[in-house]
Amino acid sequence: MNTVIFRTIAPYLSALMILFSIFVLLRGHNEPGGGFIGGLIAVSAFAIYGIACGVAAVRRAITFHPLSIAAAGLVLSALSVMPSIFLAQPAMTSQWLQIHVFGTPVDLSTPMFFDIGVYLVVVGAITSIALALEEREQK
Secondary structure: OHHHHHHHHHHHHHHHHHHHHHHHHOOOOOOOOOHHHHHHHHHHHHHHHHHHOHHHHHHHHHHOOOHHHHHHHHHHHHHHHHHHHHHOOOOOOEEEEEEEOEEEEEEEEEEHHHHHHHHHHHHHHHHHHHHHHHHHHHH
């Protein structure tokens, strides 16, 4: 299935899927989606890219080791619980902060950081598994 058409379209399709996964991640707290589904879409993009271009190309594209990405996501998810604990509220109580970026108000919340952490855990862990399986099959 490693045709010229597939190898040509895979990088563009993967980039589009990564953008869509970020869209699903960021809209996920208020609508269907979130970190888990967004992470699965991103892993699918890496898998498609890996099938078309090889495991080495995927490892170069993601820069960091996948398990390091998963560890960073786990730390971020754990840290998103801390503000509510420090404010003597039940764990995982939503906290909101509004900042202004170039005059535009941007709302930041602990659920958003939790979702980003889940996204990174899913991307890191499942990408690590997928790359290991693809390397094994290529040998």
